[in-house]
Amino acid sequence: MRRLFSPTRLRALLVKESIQMRRDRLTFAMMLAVPLVQLLLFGFAINTDPRELPAALVAPTQDRFTRSMVSALELTGYYRFIAPDATADAAERMIARGDVSFVVTVPSDFGRRIERGDPAQILIEADATDPSVASGAISTLSTVAASALAREAGVTPPQPAVEIVVHRRYNPEGITQYNIVPALLGVILQLTMVMMTSMALTRETERGTMENLLSMPATPLEIMLGKVLPYLVVGAVQVVVVLLAARVIFGVPLIGSLALILGGVLLFVLALVILGYVISTVSRTQMQAMQVTFFFFLPSLMLSGFMFPYRGMPQWAQWLGEIFPLTHFLRLIRSVMLKGADAATVADSLAALTAFVLVFALMALLRFRRTLD
Amino acid sequence: MSDPAISVTGLTKRFGTRTVVDDVTLEVAKGEILGFLGPNGSGKTTTIRMMCGLLEPDEGKGQVLGLDILRQRNAIKRRVGYMTQKFSFYEDLTIEENLRFVAGLYGMKPARAVVRDTLADLGLTTRKGQLAGSLSGGWKQRLALAACVMHKPDLLMLDEPTAGVDPKARREFWDEIHRLAVGGLTVLVSTHYMDEAERCHRIAYISYGKLIAQGTVGEVVRDAALTTMVLTGPRVAEAAQQLRGASGVDQVAPFGNTLHVVGRDGAALRATVAIVAEATGCRAEASETSLEDVFIQLMGQATDNMA
Missing domain, CATH: 3.40.50.300 (P-loop containing nucleotide triphosphate hydrolases)
Structure with a gap:
């Protein structure tokens, strides 16, 4: 009476499986709630044609022609002037740091030349590290000047009147790899570091060695460092491999200081391994640790500016993105590698990463259960 | 003291x-x-x-x-x-690595020598790498x-x-x-x-x-104050059936060909056992109460708060 398929047996298996599914509360909640949260979050946050990108205006003479150019640019929907009266130096720092995506420079003789009917130029420098960000904004430029001046001067386009010069800074050829490869370093480090250390304590608990470890004289700080420091070495190997590949295989320029990059990477990896450790102090099983890691991983990919332009997201999503170490690391590595930013320029990112290290370490030490309670 | x-x-x-x-x-x-x-x-x-x-x-x-x-x-x-x-x-981890780890956590010095001596005491020196x-x-x-x-x-x-x-x-x-x-x-x-x-x-x-x-x-x-009787004979299984739940009998446990009968009320137990032994042709004699008998008794008396 051996049949290949028995409904009774299948039923027994299904019943058992669904009971187990319901018992594992965390998994069950994650299966139901997480897709919904992510759908809403990403659905509203992600925008592949970013608009209202931050821009700085360098215009020594703020005359009516300048103003009409600015309002014409804003009317395209792509530009939002957050620094309408910047000096050239300040604007340079802002674009290097990634605070603005564009710097619009209107020369001081712009108005005079228009009035005289001489050809005039304005300069738009676009941060082209992410080629997709700049392209939309640049594509509208051809019609902007004409319409702006038509309205202002009341004349039909003064024959070859205004030329808009576009500089695609940092990545003039618009090579996607320049943007993606340095960022991949962050993503790869995040995946391995957080996942490995998130198992650190749950593995001890599951194998029953935690009880023994706790019965011996080791302090929570020692246990944490003992767990996370070995992964710094793994991280170091990854860093070397990715940076070499970026240079040799993908030809990504390394303009800034290598020491600064390595310093930033060290802070980032420290933040990650300690974050993983925090996860392992709140998880009961390795399975849970994995789930929490992935729950953290996906939004950080989406909202950090890795997959989609950070500046293209709505303000609330940008604020949310700030809670991920990856966001700050991407800013830092892109600024330093591609734009040659110095330590002062990326000081905010360095400070943010340092803050993550300290906050995560504090959380880990507070969460660590010195007893089996 | x-x-x-x-x-x-x-x-x-x-x-x-x-x-x-x-x-x-x-x-x-x-x-x-x-x-x-x-x-x-x-x-x-x-x-x-x-x-x-x-x-x-x-x-x-x-x-x-x-x-x-x-x-x-x-x-x-x-x-x-x-x-x-x-x-x-x-x-x-190997045997030696485990011991090294423990020696390190307790800050034993010289760790190497302590581990070596421990391995020798254990007789595991040759298998330390296992x-x-x-x-x-x-x-x-x-x-x-x-x-x-x-x-x-x-x-x-x-x-x-x-x-x-x-x-x-x-x-x-x-x-x-x-x-x-x-x-x-x-x-x-x-x-x-x-x-x-x-x-x-x-x-x-x-x-x-x-x-x-x-x-x-x-x-x-001694504090448990139990009385234990041992029955021997060909029909102990039958005797066991009759004794279970009978007056004065708290435990009935077969041990091979013998039967241990334990109770708190000595007089009642002896009386019951005498009657059953008579009926089944078994020989009954007093015996020492074992620690196990005491524990079974204690387990039965303790109130179950797990239910």
Whole structure:
């Protein structure tokens, strides 16, 4: 009476499986709630044609022609002037740091030349590290000047009147790899570091060695460092491999200081391994640790500016993105590698990463259960 | 007499609404081997964990080696050796690596020499490179014990150390425990085995979280005040059937061809047994009450708070 398929047996298996599914509360909640949260979050946050990108205006003479150019640019929907009266130096720092995506420079003789009917130029420098960000904004430029001046001067386009010069800074050829490869370093480090250390304590608990470890004289700080420091070495190997590949295989320029990059990477990896450790102090099983890691991983990919332009997201999503170490690391590595930013320029990112290290370490030490309670 | 090694009063531990350890008061003298007995789930492990600083008691207080169990957990950890019920060294480390790890955590110096001596004592020098996970149950137990006493603790807590270990290894294990106790070490060992209980200086019996008997084996048996009769004959199975639930009979347990009958009311038991023995043609005689009889009796009397 051996049949290949028995409904009774299948039923027994299904019943058992669904009971187990319901018992594992965390998994069950994650299966139901997480897709919904992510759908809403990403659905509203992600925008592949970013608009209202931050821009700085360098215009020594703020005359009516300048103003009409600015309002014409804003009317395209792509530009939002957050620094309408910047000096050239300040604007340079802002674009290097990634605070603005564009710097619009209107020369001081712009108005005079228009009035005289001489050809005039304005300069738009676009941060082209992410080629997709700049392209939309640049594509509208051809019609902007004409319409702006038509309205202002009341004349039909003064024959070859205004030329808009576009500089695609940092990545003039618009090579996607320049943007993606340095960022991949962050993503790869995040995946391995957080996942490995998130198992650190749950593995001890599951194998029953935690009880023994706790019965011996080791302090929570020692246990944490003992767990996370070995992964710094793994991280170091990854860093070397990715940076070499970026240079040799993908030809990504390394303009800034290598020491600064390595310093930033060290802070980032420290933040990650300690974050993983925090996860392992709140998880009961390795399975849970994995789930929490992935729950953290996906939004950080989406909202950090890795997959989609950070500046293209709505303000609330940008604020949310700030809670991920990856966001700050991407800013830092892109600024330093591609734009040659110095330590002062990326000081905010360095400070943010340092803050993550300290906050995560504090959380880990507070969460660590010195007893089996 | 000097201060006791363990002196705890009113230890209580609750997990949710369930009281797992209920008002346990216990004293263990220095150099004494105390057997900690009780059925599964009676709170033995929880009590031990509270005393070695791994769990925080909800109520109660006490001292271990003169150190406060609530406030001086770290100091206690340095002077206590705790052997967990389940093998809890690293199975993916070799024997030597495990010992090195322990030596390092306790800051033993010179670690290399301590580990070498321990390996030699264990007779594992030639197998030091073997993964701990590949050892048999008996060897794992010996390794765990060696690792627990390597830092020369003043108190050893062993949680069911001989579960799943063969009789010869158990015998050797107990010989070792006695050797250590002679050297001044205090030992608290939990067990299910009656023969092991009899090798302890004193025993404490815990059931459903409550400590219900303690003393030497003789004292515990005497305090239980049970009467035991042994029946022999060809029809003991029939006799057993008649005796179960009969007046004065609390326990009926076949042992091979004999039948042990135990009861609290001696006179009633003797009367009942005499009648049944007569009817079934068995021979009945008085016998010593064993520790096991006492424990079965205690288990039956304790109120079940797990239901």
